[in-house]
Amino acid sequence: MMRIGHGYDVHRLVAERKLILGGVEVPHALGLLGHSDADVLLHAICDAILGAIAEGDIGRHFPDTDPAYRGISSLKLLREVIALAEAKGYAIGNLDATVIAQRPKLAPYIRKMVANIAEACHADIRQVNVKATTTEELGFEGRAEGISAHAVVLLAPIEISRELDV
Ligand SMILES: Nc1ccn([C@@H]2O[C@H](COP(=O)(O)O)[C@@H](O)[C@H]2O)c(=O)n1
Numbered sequence: 668m669m670r671i672g673h674g675y676d677v678h679r680l681v682a683e684r685k686l687i688l689g690g691v692e693v694p695h696a697l698g699l700l701g702h703s704d705a706d707v708l709l710h711a712i713c714d715a716i717l718g719a720i721a722e723g724d725i726g727r728h729f730p731d732t733d734p735a736y737r738g739i740s741s742l743k744l745l746r747e748v749i750a751l752a753e754a755k756g757y758a759i760g761n762l763d764a765t766v767i768a769q770r771p772k773l774a775p776y777i778r779k780m781v782a783n784i785a786e787a788c789h790a791d792i793r794q795v796n797v798k799a800t801t802t803e804e805l806g807f808e809g810r811a812e813g814i815s816a817h818a819v820v821l822l823a824p825i826e827i828s829r830e831l832d833v
């Protein structure tokens with residue numbers, strides 16, 4: 668059986684934090700605030716995968732009260748989430764995500780984000796898509812108060828995913 672999952676996350680933009688998206692450090696005056704590296708894109712992807720395997724959400728698996736996760740790279744969290752999916756017999760069929768950010772311009776960094784995500788998910792880059800959009804200056808993302816991300820993922824039983832023509 669194929670399984671679908673959706674993830675959504677928001678983090679606030681503040682001074683004196685790095686901006687990490689899809690495991691890429693994006694040069695910008697502001698960064699995202701969080702207990703981890705606050706990689707909002709990877710958090711949405713983790714939640715989509717956890718949703719697909721009916722395993723709750725990222726906060727349940729990696730509580731923000733646990734010092735072990737302070738400043739952690741969210742690529743590590745994604746690898747743990749994928750290990751959980753694989754233990755249940757599932758692998759990525761395909762994954763699609765959207766980052767909603769008024770600025771900075773993310774297009775130059777998207778290919779590296781896709782490569783990082785594919786590597787962490789044991790997938791091919793052709794199974795991973797990342798998009799960026801502004802909100803035409805509307806809402807909290809448009810005022811550059813924060814960045815949000817949505818992700819959807821289709822998981823396939825490992826045997827079937829090996830046969831998928833990506
Ligand atoms: N932070 C962003 C937002 C958008 N892009 C790219 O610009 C294109 C146009 O964005 P609209 O919000 O006007 O639709 C979009 O398709 C992205 O390719 C970006 O690089 N960084």
Ligand SMILES: C[C@@]1(CO)OP(=O)(O)OP(=O)(O)OC[C@H]1O
Pocket residue numbers: 676700701702703704705706710725726727729730731736737
């Ligand atoms: C990732 C975790 C854990 O360090 O912390 P944050 O970086 O604050 O991220 P969030 O999306 O608010 O929730 C999940 C947390 O458990």
